[in-house]
Amino acid sequence: NSESWYATVLAAVMQNSDQQQLGAADRIFSLCRPADRGMVGCVSLLLWCIWQNRNDEVWNNSQKAPDQVGRNAFDMLKEWLEVQQNASRLIAVPEEARWVKPHLGWIKCNVDCGFFANEGVTAMAVCFGDHSGLFLWL
Numbered sequence: 001n002s003e004s005w006y007a008t009v010l011a012a013v014m015q016n017s018d019q020q021q022l023g024a025a026d027r028i029f030s031l032c033r034p035a036d037r038g039m040v041g042c043v044s045l046l047l048w049c050i051w052q053n054r055n056d057e058v059w060n061n062s063q064k065a066p067d068q069v070g071r072n073a074f075d076m077l078k079e080w081l082e083v084q085q086n087a088s089r090l091i092a093v094p095e096e097a098r099w100v101k102p103h104l105g106w107i108k109c110n111v112d113c114g115f116f117a118n119e120g121v122t123a124m125a126v127c128f129g130d131h132s133g134l135f136l137w138l
Contacts, residue, residue, distance in 0.1 A: 108128065
């Protein structure tokens with residue numbers, strides 16, 4: 001199945017002796033270079049789990065072992081793939097999106113991004129708003 005394949009390929013690539021000579025950024029880019037959407041997703045999810053573990057250590061003094069972080073990423077990927085298979089059977093009901101202002105004295109940062117595969121472009125936008133609903137210009 002696909003999740004086993006991605007886990008096996010990712011482990012094999014990370015243990016490849018050529019990969020061992022690369023820095024972290026070069027290693028990540030080389031994993032994603034073949035443009036296999038599944039591999040890019042797998043790498044992205046693993047990086048997100050590493051980032052989440054780092055934040056748990058900094059803010060909650062709680063850290064998982066590397067194999068637990070990898071297992072969490074694998075489980076999340078498996079769950080996501082299962083949901084995608086079941087999603088075709090569901091009927092989506094549009095839900096109105098509403099912005100909720102932050103508490104007095106707080107600033108809210110909204111982030112959105114888009115991926116345009118055909119153009120090979122990624123876009124990101126960020127906006128900041130205060131408690132009165134006004135946008136802040138930086």
